Amino acid sequence: MLPTSTDVLVVGAGPTGLAAALTLARRGVGVTVVDRLDRPPVTSRAAVVHAYTLEVLDRIGVGAPLVARGLRSPGFTVRDRDRVLLTLPFGTLPSRHAYALMVSQSVTESVLTAELAAHGVRVLRAHELTGLCRDGAGVLADFAGTTVRARYLVGADGMHSTVRERAGIGFTGPAGGEESFVLADVRVTSTLPRDEVSLFLARSGPLVWAPLPDGVVRLVAAVADAPPEPDAAHLQALLDERGPTRRPDRVREVLWASRFRLRHRIADTFRAGPVLLAGDAGHVHSPAGGQGMNLGVCDAVDLGETLADVLAGGPDTLLDGYAARRRPLAEEVAGFADRLTRLATLPPSRRPARDLLLRLLSAAPPARHRFAMRLSGLSHRERTPR
Template identity: 40%
Template sequence: MADILIVGAGPVGLTMAAEFVRYGLAVRIIDRAEHPTQTSKALVIWSRTLELLDRAGASLAFLDAGLRAHGGAIRSGGTLLGRARFDHIASPYNFALMIPQSETERLLTAHLSSLGVTIERQLELVSFSQQADHVEARLRHIDGREEVLSTPWLIGCDGAHSAVRHGLRVEFHGSAQGDDWMLADIRLDGEGAPATDEVASFLHRKGPLVVFPIPGGRARIVAVIGKTDPQNPRPDPTLADVQAMVDERCGAGVRVTDPVWLTTFRINERKASNYSQGRVFLAGDAAHIHSPAGGQGMNTGMQDAFNLAWKLAMVVHGQASPSLLDSYSPERSAVGKLVLQNASRMTDMATLSPPAAQAVRNMALRFLLGLHAVQDKLSSTMSETDIAYADSPLSDGPGAGNRLAPEDYDGPPPGSGNRPRLVLMTADTDKGAALATRFPDLLEPSPRRPPNASRLLIIRPDGYIGLSARRNEWNKGEAYLKAFA
């Protein structure tokens, strides 16, 4: 019997499965689709996700396959309103890695395959019921044959129309915006074509147009078109439609060619009221869907996976109390809410329609993007390096819940290896070693030196500070660890 059944083999489900297997758990991962996605869909992997992929031993393949964007430019007409540079992101990965979702899924599938796991496709979750110590799941194969599976844990990574979320009857609050958007994966050339190492945004009186670079000399164009009668859906755009939009909003000198994907879409913004219920969990689009502004939807979902994996692994291995799992939903729900709010604000700002409001917006952007502090804040928000869990039940003390800066690891990243353990950081290595001996299942055996010798820190396997205390407050360290057990 598998320790965990994962429904959905997109980037989030694949990440989840790989992390569980790395931590020594048996998984089944199923997907009703015959094939992985064939289109580019989510295009960017941000710094924080790359840091976590590095812990998992999977980042190098992505770096080799992706294109590094070092910033973004915002223009209105022929005027440059400002730039956001990613070079100062406080991470070894101080860039946006542009890579099509089809490639992300290919690389994650290969990584999972190297761990001995095969995706079971054309296999659908029909229904499930929770018992005291397991979940009974009914699966349907492509030939109509049904299978009843008993699994200790069920995780829904099955997208916006999640069968797992529907089975839990969890509310999915939010709404769809009224505008239609154009999406075009094409090639750009000409003297006016944007730089291939940055994201280019063009603000226009009729709405924004954004150009994202893609590996292989390609680019994606996303532009708002306007409202359409829901009873008469807008047809997919033609290449001539895309060229007309580029001429109108980017100016002369840019030519679009070689289309591989032309479509329209609407923005939905929704979030589940709860990410977990008993032995069942939600992650990724099953729990939250966002505006594509900022490119954070897939990243947020993959980070859901990293957050849940170490917690569930510690519980299954008997290292920690099942109460540890109670932190997953509040932590990730708060992040999902913040990401949704930020993406919504960015979309609302870009799609302002009153001319006076557009003029004020452009003046404000030109001023604010000239300030280094604003540029740094924008970059840290988009890269998700500023995500923190200050209000988590796992955070105790000043600065707890913040991400530990990579330069402060004093060794390999926390959470590396095949068993999740907390990391104790103390200048008193003798007392630290004695504490680790009393909690061998929870702590790495050897304490590490903290970035500040006056602090006693306990670091979670995902690299966030759990406990922050004064260097001699060993009673707080012991109490923190006892709460895990």
């Protein structure tokens, strides 16, 4: 049952919404989390938690339990079929988490949900936002006839955000149509390292090969016309087209597979009075480099800490600082992910120069370190206030 009032209403119970709510609950703020789904999804897109995100999750007490559930990856490689063009080792990163953690988003959500419940907050499900009204006291949020009064509302309800739409916040990006991606968890016979993420560059689009615990491999591929439910034959064809050739992978079992479509978009602002955006509600971009969920979780903790400061008596203008910090980071991450995608789809005439550039980068420790810092999110550490 929905409450009649709350200090902060969080709409969306994915990693972003859960992290925002947990940050607030740990600071003693009254927070309510709602989600339109009647149960959490068992399949999910994100499969990597980067070093900086783990540092941020440590601040809200879930870094260690999440690490215990995942697989530590010591490096990242960029490949063109059998050729390794670039190797990025994470072992020299200046972090206590000198690795990328490979873990399904559904596991990340379950860890966050359990910790949130330990602070007395449970997700209220099967409640869909149908309207909101802003006034001098905050927000009135409508859920099919039930109204909740909140001092602040956090929109963490994904790329098709109702909160963003109802608040009248634009969601703009470069001209162009939707991109289509295949996403699957499979078991494969493979000679690729089982603790290392590989990004395969191919003219038809990139293919991400990411190991998960229990021998599972996450495949993500940009596909011009992805089928609604990719089968083993389709996934095998993608591996044959883009993966290793001398010792090709063989799909043994498809645990689940789907497709998703997106356009590159960033919200015009992350704040409209008492309404604030975080995660995919504020930014959507290519999954290359596994940046999306990581940026969303960092948004969430930053926003939760800022809201807690405001509700403890700090000036409301602190929330303008949140919006001013996060939107430029979203633009930077979107550009980085887009560049990784475009590396894959260069025409044949430009690929030799690309391959040479990547090999030079791999052979130059300072440049390789900067790339690893960027991929891990640690380059953002000095640009956030906490």
